[in-house]
Amino acid sequence: MSDVGVAGRNRRPGLPRLAANRWSLLVLPAVIFLLVFFLAPLALMSLRSVTDPPGAGLSNYEKFFAQEAYLRVLTNTFWIAVISTVTCLVVGYPFAYLMTIVPGRVAGLLLIAVLLPFWSSLLVRTFAWQVILRDTGIINRFLLDLGLISEPLTLIRTTAGVILGMSHILLPFMVLPIYAVMRRIDPEFGRAAANLGASPAAAFFRVFVPLSLPGVVAGSLLVFVLALGFYITPALLGGLRDQMISQLIVQQIQQRLDWGFGTAMSVLLMVITLAILFVASRAVRLRDVFGSAVEE
Amino acid sequence: MRRSSAIPALVVVIALAVFIALLMTRTSGGGGTSASSSAASSSAAPPASAAASASGSAPASGGTTSAACTPPRQEGVTLTYVSFGGAYQEAQRKAWLTPYTELTGVAFNEDENSSNATIKAQVESGQVTWDVVDVGNDFGLDANKDLLEPLDYTLIPRDEVLEGFAGDYRVADMTYGVALAYNTDKTAGQIPAGWADFFDTTKFPGKRGMWDYSEGGIFEVALMADGVKPADLYPLDLERATKKLDTIKNDLVFWSSGAESQELIGSGEVAMTLIWNGRGWSAKHTDKKPVEIQWNQQIVTADYLVVPKGTPNKDAAMKFIAYAICAENNAKPSEFIPYGPINKNSKPAEANKADLSVSNADENSAYFDDTYLIENYAAIDAAYQAWKTN
Numbered sequence: 001m002s003d004v005g006v007a008g009r010n011r012r013p014g015l016p017r018l019a020a021n022r023w024s025l026l027v028l029p030a031v032i033f034l035l036v037f038f039l040a041p042l043a044l045m046s047l048r049s050v051t052d053p054p055g056a057g058l059s060n061y062e063k064f065f066a067q068e069a070y071l072r073v074l075t076n077t078f079w080i081a082v083i084s085t086v087t088c089l090v091v092g093y094p095f096a097y098l099m100t101i102v103p104g105r106v107a108g109l110l111l112i113a114v115l116l117p118f119w120s121s122l123l124v125r126t127f128a129w130q131v132i133l134r135d136t137g138i139i140n141r142f143l144l145d146l147g148l149i150s151e152p153l154t155l156i157r158t159t160a161g162v163i164l165g166m167s168h169i170l171l172p173f174m175v176l177p178i179y180a181v182m183r184r185i186d187p188e189f190g191r192a193a194a195n196l197g198a199s200p201a202a203a204f205f206r207v208f209v210p211l212s213l214p215g216v217v218a219g220s221l222l223v224f225v226l227a228l229g230f231y232i233t234p235a236l237l238g239g240l241r242d243q244m245i246s247q248l249i250v251q252q253i254q255q256r257l258d259w260g261f262g263t264a265m266s267v268l269l270m271v272i273t274l275a276i277l278f279v280a281s282r283a284v285r286l287r288d289v290f291g292s293a294v295e296e
Numbered sequence: 297m298r299r300s301s302a303i304p305a306l307v308v309v310i311a312l313a314v315f316i317a318l319l320m321t322r323t324s325g326g327g328g329t330s331a332s333s334s335a336a337s338s339s340a341a342p343p344a345s346a347a348a349s350a351s352g353s354a355p356a357s358g359g360t361t362s363a364a365c366t367p368p369r370q371e372g373v374t375l376t377y378v379s380f381g382g383a384y385q386e387a388q389r390k391a392w393l394t395p396y397t398e399l400t401g402v403a404f405n406e407d408e409n410s411s412n413a414t415i416k417a418q419v420e421s422g423q424v425t426w427d428v429v430d431v432g433n434d435f436g437l438d439a440n441k442d443l444l445e446p447l448d449y450t451l452i453p454r455d456e457v458l459e460g461f462a463g464d465y466r467v468a469d470m471t472y473g474v475a476l477a478y479n480t481d482k483t484a485g486q487i488p489a490g491w492a493d494f495f496d497t498t499k500f501p502g503k504r505g506m507w508d509y510s511e512g513g514i515f516e517v518a519l520m521a522d523g524v525k526p527a528d529l530y531p532l533d534l535e536r537a538t539k540k541l542d543t544i545k546n547d548l549v550f551w552s553s554g555a556e557s558q559e560l561i562g563s564g565e566v567a568m569t570l571i572w573n574g575r576g577w578s579a580k581h582t583d584k585k586p587v588e589i590q591w592n593q594q595i596v597t598a599d600y601l602v603v604p605k606g607t608p609n610k611d612a613a614m615k616f617i618a619y620a621i622c623a624e625n626n627a628k629p630s631e632f633i634p635y636g637p638i639n640k641n642s643k644p645a646e647a648n649k650a651d652l653s654v655s656n657a658d659e660n661s662a663y664f665d666d667t668y669l670i671e672n673y674a675a676i677d678a679a680y681q682a683w684k685t686n
Contacts, residue, residue: 035309035312035313035316036316039309039310039312039313039316040313040316040317041317042313043310043313043314043316043317044317047314047317063674067678067681067682068682069678069681069682069684069685069686070678070681072685072686073681073685076685134565135503135565136563136564136565157549235508235550235552236556240545240548240550240684240685241684241685243681243684243685248681251509251677253413254411254412254413255412255413255434256673257412257413257416257440259416
């Protein structure tokens with residue numbers, strides 16, 4: 001994901017001109033760092049998926065596609081990532097908008113409210129949801145004691161539980177890019193629209209929303225890609241069917257030591273993710289998303 | 297236009313990355329280490345940290361004193377000992393490491409993140425820093441022979457080790473049981489007699505805890521509940537097992553770490569759970585929760601000591617393993633933790649004797665067939681995932 005952003009930035013001046021400018025040599029350490037610690041391991045991993053066991057070829061991939069269950073897990077992974085992204089967007093967009101229209105001090109408080117959960121570990125937050133949601137948890141205890149229900153509600157070990165937990169963790173990644181873009185939208189645009197006879201709703205939907213789209217895309221891509229790699233939250237808050245592919249990968253790498261199969265699954269996940277990013281890049285200019293947005 | 301100039305650049309970058317990757321494989325002596333080592337959760341490590349320290353007293357006493365128990369002085373030697381951390385490693389430290397240092401002068405470095413993957417990464421990259429590693433029952437068989445040194449049974453008393461717990465590359469160091477734990481508040485005074493009751497949600501209402509791992513006992517206990525004798529478990533009848541599991545599918549709560557299982561049963565979120573006996577013990581004695589263990593139809597299993605291939609301290613590692621396995625010392629951790637000896641002549645500490653898997657082993661006890669499980673992993677796990685996600 002970040003390499004796409006870097007590539008996008010390099011493109012602008014054009015390669016030859018970049019080489020001519022000796023200041024551009026300053027970027028060399030960063031490029032070498034990326035190559036050695038990021039791209040080379042990725043290449044190694046991809047190689048391993050076709051060479052382990054020796055002469056493996058595509059057998060690791062065949063093994064994956066031969067099992068309907070693995071495919072179900074893969075589909076499920078993307079499905080959960082999509083729903084989490086949509087949930088974050090639905091909650092995050094109004095929140096970011098609120099931050100732009102309230103006075104500065106309140107906006108600061110709202111920002112802290114989003115960032116605060118960042119400072120505790122993912123595991124702790126997930127366990128906290130468990131304590132709240134489970135059969136013997138706070139909500140069910142409360143309702144049972146009040147006599148409102150006689151059987152505990154099924155709040156945990158459901159897909160809804162997973163989405164709740166994941167959205168909570170991922171929300172900052174949606175709110176911050178959207179807020180960054182929204183803040184730079186000139187309020188004069190809204191007034192100009194009103195001046196030209198647009199109703200407040202029309203001014204919002206036809207002027208403000210389109211201008212905030214780069215933030216929406218950036219946030220959505222961030223959340224989506226991060227969500228794909230989740231597995232602790234689904235394992236703790238989800239049911240039997242809410243398994244995600246990272247869990248299978250960890251098991252192959254950590255326990256079974258079948259690194260050929262484990263890397264094959266990782267490569268699959270990466271390729272599909274890159275394909276989605278590629279399609280997204282055709283729809284929106286990634287440069288706008290990851291670079292300096294709305295300058296026009 | 298901007299795309300057309302980007303594609304050659306991209307090709308150059310990818311080619312460079314592959315080139316560097318190949319260089320890295322070459323210099324690391326084949327194999328390649330990749331970026332995927334360590335980190336991750338301690339989820340699947342068998343008994344992880346177990347009980348808190350038990351009421352000490354009554355030191356464990358051994359049988360005959362063999363040469364293994366009296367290692368020579370080895371000044372200047374440092375061994376890196378790796379286990380699962382917590383109270384578990386603490387018990388091993390008190391029982392084996394500290395006395396061994398006093399006796400021989402060998403110093404220990406400790407790591408608390410035993411991981412099969414780290415052993416593999418170290419051996420493949422030729423950077424072996426672990427000397428003696430405590431691993432779960434899924435590691436150390438012939439399938440891993442490229443990663444391990446063969447054990448020196450001229451030092452380690454193999455004939456004193458319980459049948460089936462010593463192999464060419466691994467020897468068990470302590471036993472534990474995969475057993476049924478129940479919350480007495482939830483079972484209302486009734487005692488579940490075995491796995492059949494675990495599957496009977498009419499007689500015993502409530503949720504059931506289960507380890508989310510295809511080879512952690514889920515199929516074995518389903519088959520035992522369905523009437524299969526412990527001795528006839530293998531080869532696993534996966535179809536029969538999944539059919540039995542279907543009957544409680546909606547009542548199952550999966551856990552992936554020992555701490556979780558302890559919490560689930562202690563809080564009563566589940567009425568019964570499959571548990572590593574040390575965790576059941578902790579729920580009762582450390583957390584003071586109404587939890588009991590039903591030993592009937594337990595699966596007796598063990599943790600093993602292995603020596604990663606290529607360690608410069610191989611001989612010192614073998615001497616230490618012999619010391620930990622010998623009759624006089626093998627039961628000593630049981631003074632601190634309810635995990636029992638593997639040496640037939642080693643007597644567990646009286647204080648914890650009743651809470652040990654080996655003390656409760658009888659003709660109804662089952663034993664994992666580790667070789668079968670490892671050889672048939674692909675099929676077993678596929679059946680598990682298919683059942684789970686269906």
